[in-house]
Amino acid sequence: MTKHRKHTNLERRNNDNFAPNEIAILGTNCDVISDLVSKISQKLANYKLAYFDASHAKNVEKNSLSEYVFHHEGNVQITTSGNINKFQQRLDFAQFDYVFINGNHYQGAKQILILDEAKEASVLKRLEQLDRIQFVVKLKSETKYFDFLEEKYPQIKNITCYTIDEVDQIANHINNLIQEKIAPVKGLVLVGGKSTRMGTDKSELNYFGKPQKEYVKILLENQNLETFYSVQPFDFARDDNSNDDEISDKFINLGPFGGICSAFQKDPNAAWFVLATDVPFVNEEIIQLVLKHRNPSKAATAIQGKGKDFPEPLITIYEPKAYPILLQYLAQGYSCPRKMLINSDIEIVEIDDTFIRNINTPEEFEVAKNELKN
Template identity: 80%
Template sequence: MKKHKKHTNLERRANDNFAPNEIAILGTNCNNISELVHKVSERLSNYKLAYFDVSHAKNVAKNKLSEYVFHHEGNLQITTSGNVNKYQQRLDFAQFDYVFINGNHYQGAKQILILDEAKEASVLKRLDQLDRIQFIVKLKNETEFFDFLVEKYPNIKNKICYTIDEVDQIANHINNLIQEKIAPIKGLVLVGGKSTRMGQDKSELDYFGKPQKEVAKELLENNNLETFYSVRAFDCAQGDNKKSNVISSAVEKSQEIPDTFYNLGPFGGICSAFQKDPNSAWFVLATDVPFVNDKVIQSLLKHRNPSKVATAIKGKNKEFVEPLITIYEPKAYPILLQYLAQGYSCPRKMLINSDVEIVEIDDNFIRNVNTPEEFELAKKELNK
C-alpha cells in the first residue's frame, strides 16, 4: 500500500540552526565574546555579517509598539516584541554570509570554544553542544584543556588553537569557513517564452548554425556550469512536437526545469530553478541576446560577488541592469518570493531594489532581438 504523504517533499536550503552559515562562540564571559566578534568583523567587512545575542537588561516591559528607526546613512534600530523562532530567524538571517552566535545563550550548529579557567563550569554544562568545534581560542596561552573535555572529545587537543589576541589569524580562519560554503553555480537557459513579437520561438532562431538555445547552453557549459533549460510546464507536459521549445530526447528532458510558478514568465523560471535547487546560485541567460559571448560570460563569473543578492550585467549607457544575464545567489530566492507575495513578478524590480554587484559592459553585447527585422539585422552583423 502506498504511503500517504501529507506534504510535498521540497528541497530545502541547507540551513544551520538559525542561519545558512553560523558559528557559536562560548566558553568565556559575554563581553569577551562580543569584543572578539566585533574585532573579527572589522577584518571581514567585505561580507554581510550578523551577531545573534541576548540582552542582559532586567525587568524590560513588553513593547506595545514596534519601532523601526532608520538613520539617513543606513543604520536601522528595531525595538519590538517577539520570541526566538528558528524559522523566523532563518528568514531574518537569510541574507547574511555568516552569523556569530553568543553560545552562552543559544546553541549554534558549529562552535568556537574559548578556554577560560573562570568558566570551566559553564563549559561542562554545555559539553554536549560542542559536537562541531571548528577551532579553539585560549584566553591565556598557558590555559590547559579541561579533563572532561579531553574525556568527551579525545581528539580535541588536535584542533587548531589560537590565543585571544591573534585576531588576524582567527579572522582568516573564519574567512576560510565562509568561503567553504559559497554556493556552486548552475546555468539556466530560458526557453519557455511566448515570443509574441517574433512570431516564432526565439530560442529556436539560428544565428550560428544551430538553435540559439543550444548556443546559450554551450556558452554556460563551456565555463564548467551544469546547465538546464527552463521550460513552460504546459509544453513539457504536453510533449507537443509542434512546440519548438520542447526538447524531445530523454537525456535532454532530464536537463529541463518545468515552471512550477505558472504564468510568471522569466520570474517563474528563476523561482522554479531555486525550488529545484535552493543551495546553488543560478546563472540565468536568455536566448534573445545573441551578442552575448564567452567573454561576457567569463566577465560576469570573474566579478561574481556571493555576498550580494546577485551579480548582474548593465550596459554602460543603460539605466537598469539586465535581469536575464545575471547570477542569482541563493539569498535571492526568499527575496523573489517576498516580491511575489506583494504582487510583483519582475526580476528587474527586485534587482533594482536589492544589494547587487553590477558589471558594466558595452551596450551592444546585450542587445535584445525581438522582431523578425531585428533578427535579420543581427544575423547579418554576427555573420560578419
C-alpha cells in the first residue's frame, strides 16, 4: 500500500543542523574556541564565515524593541529576541560558506575535538555528539587521548591531529572542507519566451546552422555542464517528466525569473549557469571566462558590459545561495533577476558591450547573422 503523502516532495538544499556547511568546536573552554575561530577566519578572509555561539550573560530581559544599528562601512549590530530554530537559522546562515559553532552549547553536524585535560568530564558528557570528527586539536602536544574516547572510537588516533598553535594547517584543513561542498555548475538555456518584437520564437532562429537553443546548449555542454532547457509548461505539448533535458516552469508568468527559480526547485544544490538565446555573440571564450571567474562565495557571477551600468542577468552563474534571495524578492512583489543582482553581493566580469548585444527584431537578426558570417 502506497503511503499517503500530505505535502509535495520537494528537493531540499543539503543542510547541516543550522547551516549548509558547519562545524562545531568543543572540548575546551569558550574563550579558547572563540580565539581559534578568530585566528582561522583571518586566514580564510576570502570566504563568508559566521560564528554561532550562546550568550554567556546570566540574566537577559526579553527585548520589547528589536534594534538594528548600521554602520556606514557596512557593519550591522542586531539586538532582538528569538529562540533557536533550525529552520530560521538555515535562512540566516544560507549566505555563508562556513559556520563555526561553539560546540559547548550547540551540536554541529561535524566536529573539531580539542583535547584539553581540564575538560575531560565535559567531553565525556558530549561523547554521543562526536559522530563526525573531522580532526583533533591538542592544547599541548603531550596531551593523551582520553580512555573513553579510544573505547568509543577505536580509530580516533588515525584522525588528523594538530596542536593549537598550528593555525595555518588548521585553516588549510577547513579550506579543504569548504571546497568539498562547493556546488557543481549546471547549465540552463532559456527558451519559450514570447518574442513579441521578433514575431517568431528567438530560440529557433538559425545563426550557426541549427536552432539557437541547440547551439547555446552545446556551448554549455562543451564545458562539461549538464544542461537543461527552461520551458513554459505548455511548450512542446508534453509534461515536464517526458523529456529529461527540460525544466518546466513552476513559477508561472514570471519570465526568466520563474525559469531560474524552477531550476533551483529541481536542484537547489547546484549552481545554475543561465544563458539566453538572444545573445548570439556570446561564444565559448566568454563562457570559459565566466566559469574562470566564478566566485561561489558570492550570490552570483555575472557578465557586465564595460559601457553598461548593470549586470546581464541572463549571462550569469547563480549560486545555491541566490535561491532564497530570489524568493525574498518574489515575496516583495519583484520578479526581475537584474534587480536581485544589483542589490546583492555578486562577482562582476566585465567584457566589451558588443558581445552581449540582444537581438530582438527581424532587422537586428539579419544584421547579426551577416556579422557572424564575417
